[in-house]
Amino acid sequence: xxxxxxxxxxxxxxxxxxxxxxLILLPLLYxxxxxxxKSDSYGGMIYTFTLSNYAEIFNITYIRIFLKSIGIALITxxxxxxxxxxFAISLMSKKETTRNLLIKLVMVPFLMNSLIRTYGWIVxxxxxxxxxxxxxxxxxxxxxxxxxYNNLGIIIxxxxxxxxxxxxxVYSAVSKVDPNLVExxxxxxxxxxxxxxxxxxxxxxxxxxxxxxxxxxPAIGYFFITDILGGGKIMIIGNLIKNQFLTARNWPFGAAIxxxxxxxxxxxxxxxxxxxxKMDDLGGM
Amino acid sequence: MDNVxxxxxxxxKKFDDKTILKNxxxxxxxxxxxTFLGPSGCGKTTLLRxxxxxxxxxxxxxxxxxxxxxxEIPAKRKVNTIFQNFALFPHMTVWDNINFxxxxxxxxxxxxxxxxxxxxxxxxxxxxENRYPAQLSGGQQQRVxxxxxxxxxxxxxxxxxxxxxxxxxxKREMQGELKKLQKKLGITFIYVTHDQDEALTMSxxxxxxxxxxxxxxxxxxxxxxxxxxxxxxDFIGESNIIKTEITHINDDIAYIKLTxxxxxxxxxxxxxxGKVTLIVRPENFNPHKNPVKESFEGVVKNYMYDGAVVxxxxxxxxxxxxxxxYDNDVFEExxxxxxxxxKNKVIIIGDKNEAEA
Amino acid sequence: xxxxxxxxxxxxxxTFIFLYAPIIILVVYSFNQSKMNxxxxxxxxxxxxxxxxxxxxxxAFRNTLxxxxxxxxxxxxxxxxxxxxxxxxxxxxxxLVNGLIYIPIVIPEIVLxxxxxxxxTIANLQLGMPSLIISHIAFSIPFVITSxxxxxxxxxxxxxxxxxxxxxxxxxxxxxxxxxxxxxxVISGATLALTLSMDDVVISYFTAGPGSNTLPLQIYSIxxxxxxxxxxxxxxxxxxxxxIVLTTSAIYQSRxxxxxxx
Numbered sequence: 001x002x003x004x005x006x007x008x009x010x011x012x013x014x015x016x017x018x019x020x021x022x023l024i025l026l027p028l029l030y031x032x033x034x035x036x037x038k039s040d041s042y043g044g045m046i047y048t049f050t051l052s053n054y055a056e057i058f059n060i061t062y063i064r065i066f067l068k069s070i071g072i073a074l075i076t077x078x079x080x081x082x083x084x085x086x087f088a089i090s091l092m093s094k095k096e097t098t099r100n101l102l103i104k105l106v107m108v109p110f111l112m113n114s115l116i117r118t119y120g121w122i123v124x125x126x127x128x129x130x131x132x133x134x135x136x137x138x139x140x141x142x143x144x145x146x147x148x149y150n151n152l153g154i155i156i157x158x159x160x161x162x163x164x165x166x167x168x169x170v171y172s173a174v175s176k177v178d179p180n181l182v183e184x185x186x187x188x189x190x191x192x193x194x195x196x197x198x199x200x201x202x203x204x205x206x207x208x209x210x211x212x213x214x215x216x217x218p219a220i221g222y223f224f225i226t227d228i229l230g231g232g233k234i235m236i237i238g239n240l241i242k243n244q245f246l247t248a249r250n251w252p253f254g255a256a257i258x259x260x261x262x263x264x265x266x267x268x269x270x271x272x273x274x275x276x277x278k279m280d281d282l283g284g285m
Numbered sequence: 286m287d288n289v290x291x292x293x294x295x296x297x298k299k300f301d302d303k304t305i306l307k308n309x310x311x312x313x314x315x316x317x318x319x320t321f322l323g324p325s326g327c328g329k330t331t332l333l334r335x336x337x338x339x340x341x342x343x344x345x346x347x348x349x350x351x352x353x354x355x356x357e358i359p360a361k362r363k364v365n366t367i368f369q370n371f372a373l374f375p376h377m378t379v380w381d382n383i384n385f386x387x388x389x390x391x392x393x394x395x396x397x398x399x400x401x402x403x404x405x406x407x408x409x410x411x412x413x414e415n416r417y418p419a420q421l422s423g424g425q426q427q428r429v430x431x432x433x434x435x436x437x438x439x440x441x442x443x444x445x446x447x448x449x450x451x452x453x454x455x456k457r458e459m460q461g462e463l464k465k466l467q468k469k470l471g472i473t474f475i476y477v478t479h480d481q482d483e484a485l486t487m488s489x490x491x492x493x494x495x496x497x498x499x500x501x502x503x504x505x506x507x508x509x510x511x512x513x514x515x516x517x518x519d520f521i522g523e524s525n526i527i528k529t530e531i532t533h534i535n536d537d538i539a540y541i542k543l544t545x546x547x548x549x550x551x552x553x554x555x556x557x558x559g560k561v562t563l564i565v566r567p568e569n570f571n572p573h574k575n576p577v578k579e580s581f582e583g584v585v586k587n588y589m590y591d592g593a594v595v596x597x598x599x600x601x602x603x604x605x606x607x608x609x610x611y612d613n614d615v616f617e618e619x620x621x622x623x624x625x626x627x628k629n630k631v632i633i634i635g636d637k638n639e640a641e642a
Numbered sequence: 643x644x645x646x647x648x649x650x651x652x653x654x655x656x657t658f659i660f661l662y663a664p665i666i667i668l669v670v671y672s673f674n675q676s677k678m679n680x681x682x683x684x685x686x687x688x689x690x691x692x693x694x695x696x697x698x699x700x701x702a703f704r705n706t707l708x709x710x711x712x713x714x715x716x717x718x719x720x721x722x723x724x725x726x727x728x729x730x731x732x733x734x735x736x737x738l739v740n741g742l743i744y745i746p747i748v749i750p751e752i753v754l755x756x757x758x759x760x761x762x763t764i765a766n767l768q769l770g771m772p773s774l775i776i777s778h779i780a781f782s783i784p785f786v787i788t789s790x791x792x793x794x795x796x797x798x799x800x801x802x803x804x805x806x807x808x809x810x811x812x813x814x815x816x817x818x819x820x821x822x823x824x825x826x827x828v829i830s831g832a833t834l835a836l837t838l839s840m841d842d843v844v845i846s847y848f849t850a851g852p853g854s855n856t857l858p859l860q861i862y863s864i865x866x867x868x869x870x871x872x873x874x875x876x877x878x879x880x881x882x883x884x885x886i887v888l889t890t891s892a893i894y895q896s897r898x899x900x901x902x903x904x
Contacts, residue, residue, distance in 0.1 A: 031753070108885065
């Protein structure tokens with residue numbers, strides 16, 4: 001077709017160019033720049049080139065935080081997978097209209113403020129909370145269990161907050177598996193576990209990785225969950241960055257950690273794409 | 286009937302480095318049903334889109350009603366397209382779909398109402414005005430698409446494989462209806478299809494397109510009985526296409542080799558000695574139980590009953606030829622039969638001037 | 643087979659108990675007499691009345707509504723335009739732009755938060771409502787773009803061609819054909835943007851300033867000292883409101899589908 005579209009072309013493309021450069025590229029490049037500066041002891045920056053911020057990451061204190069953070073994120077991801085798969089596969093036994101309704105119901109709790117929901121867990125988990133009261137009341141235990149202000153509390157909070165990001169892509173992938181394949185597998189005498197590992201898993205791997213990505217990456221940064229359910233004693237990378245920017249005011253070091261996180265994210269995304277994942281499927285709710 | 290309504294002059298279309306259409310010139314007349322026929326990827330749809338303005342020719346000119354519209358946008362061209370998938374706007378009712386073009390051309394409301402009602406009547410969709418496309422059957426959607434096109438009162442309607450998404454029975458029905466509608470409206474239909482049956486039954490003229498070239502432009506009857514190229518013969522109807530040679534010519538009679546042992550004598554039509562392509566329609570071979578004049582023998586290899594016609598595959602020497610039979614003679618597989626030929630109906634194409642039109 | 647079905651139902655039920663337990667607790671305790679959320683001592687509406695006088699909370703709520711409203715409208719418009727632009731046109735650095743828009747979706751929010759904070763600082767932008775709104779627009783646009791783009795990818799190009807063929811100009815093709823047809827993607831993108839904005843803690847935490855407390859930030863600041871039941875009351879009201887809006891739109895949507903058949 002005769003395309004004389006100079007004006008609309010600008011109208012439709014200039015905003016996204018400005019947006020992506022001004023609000024995405026520029027801030028990130030600036031963070032990259034800061035990460036090579038020195039910090040002074042008054043929370044300012046000295047504009048000289050240094051790699052010391054990156055070197056500092058390898059300080060044993062920070063390596064511990066990194067390992068802890070990645071450990072929590074990994075456990076969170078694995079638990080989410082262990083909830084999402086059985087849930088998604090169980091859902092497939094329902095009629096399509098029921099399934100659609102139930103998937104919507106998965107989303108409803110997430111319309112409530114995430115901090116309030118996290119607070120709901122405090123009410124459930126604390127020493128004099130509902131779970132402990134119930135267990136003591138029924139005589140199962142004598143003294144209250146420590147369900148929060150420790151790793152357990154953090155992981156419960158993370159799993160709870162991030163679970164829908166796992167359920168949705170996993171369900172969407174599972175629902176695309178041809179039911180005939182599953183039946184054929186049972187027909188040929190495969191066990192449930194075999195059917196899962198040989199049929200479901202290979203066919204839904206990119207959905208599972210999509211979900212894992214959307215759980216693992218935020219789990220590294222969600223400082224408010226460690227703050228609330230970890231009682232401020234436990235630090236993950238998110239808390240570390242937050243402190244460097246707002247409390248310790250060592251921006252260059254905080255920036256270096258951020259760059260480190262970006263690199264990690266990009267590597268994970270690369271793997272996702274190699275598994276056949278599509279970028280547009282990420283983060284869709 | 287003799288007024289040129291669409292004229293294409295030396296149309297060439299290139300996508301990147303690929304040439305889709307090569308130097309095509311064509312006159313299309315007022316009131317005719319013309320079909321662009323060819324295999325998929327031959328360029329027929331691109332040619333249609335060049336007429337509608339949805340595609341731009343790399344070279345050449347397009348005239349509609351005598352006006353040079355080569356550089357005009359689709360909206361300014363007095364033609365409308367019926368798309369293969371109908372492209373009915375799913376968020377609009379039948380009425381609003383048909384009204385869309387009229388609204389865009391700012392046709393006054395009372396006139397628009399009259400025209401829409403007439404169009405709806407013509408395609409027999411009375412009572413469906415307030416339905417949405419998704420609530421209609423394939424055939425009904427097709428009618429809406431046609432109504433949306435004809436309501437514009439242009440003298441040319443372009444139809445892109447418009448029947449191919451319908452099932453066979455409905456397709457046959459719609460073929461008849463389309464033809465009737467075209468007669469009734471008296472406008473030009475330019476129809477694109479890869480279906481030779483469709484082309485033969487509906488068209489006044491057929492343009493056979495292959496690899497971006499016009500292979501032949503003729504009436505269905507001419508194309509069927511006198512294909513000018515092996516491609517045309519093969520694409521329209523069934524044919525025996527045999528690469529062979531004329532061994533000698535004796536005044537009025539040319540002798541053409543069928544196999545090493547069998548030679549056919551056909552009326553000489555300015556043929557020359559040498560390599561040729563022999564084309565014989567299966568119904569122009571006549572099988573007999575007993576030898577007749579100038580018959581040759583063959584062995585029935587395959588016998589297929591197909592309702593009105595019996596299709597034989599007969600081995601003659603090293604060749605397997607297709608023979609169609611319309612009476613009730615019964616032949617068996619393995620039987621030796623005698624075949625003669627309708628001499629006046631064989632087609633011989635000299636090897637060098639195969640592309641000659 | 644029966645046993646299998648029973649296990650499947652149990653799996654579904656347990657998952658839903660996990661998802662809904664904290665919510666139900668909060669809703670129930672918004673009607674609890676006792677201020678210490680432990681034992682249910684009696685039904686009351688008093689926290690809903692207290693809420694009316696909790697000016698800090700209401701102020702934060704108002705800010706959240708303003709930020710969510712402005713950022714959703716803006717990011718939906720820019721995101722839709724961008725999706726169309728990226729879909730239809732080629733321009734220099736398109737590949738780079740296409741890659742950049744995924745970054746806010748994949749990188750940890752905290753990184754986006756500190757990077758925005760950093761540029762606001764060099765740009766000398768006072769932290770407050772404007773910086774919050776810009777930040778929320780920044781992280782919402784990519785979600786709108788991907789949502790609209792997924793609808794666009796499913797849209798046959800013949801609709802637009804048919805409109806041009808019937809004499810529509812570019813403006814009419816856009817307003818009468820393209821836009822109505824991509825509307826489902828636009829709406830789901832806008833819903834996503836609204837939800838993300840209303841709930842955002844991390845990015846707001848870095849880009850808010852004095853006098854621009856949002857509801858999540860306000861709750862964050864009081865959560866450790868213990869939340870008063872009027873916060874539960876506000877959350878309950880918000881939850882009910884969202885459910886009503888979603889149900890009505892679902893009913894409207896299904897009626898429309900029933901009417902149009904698509």
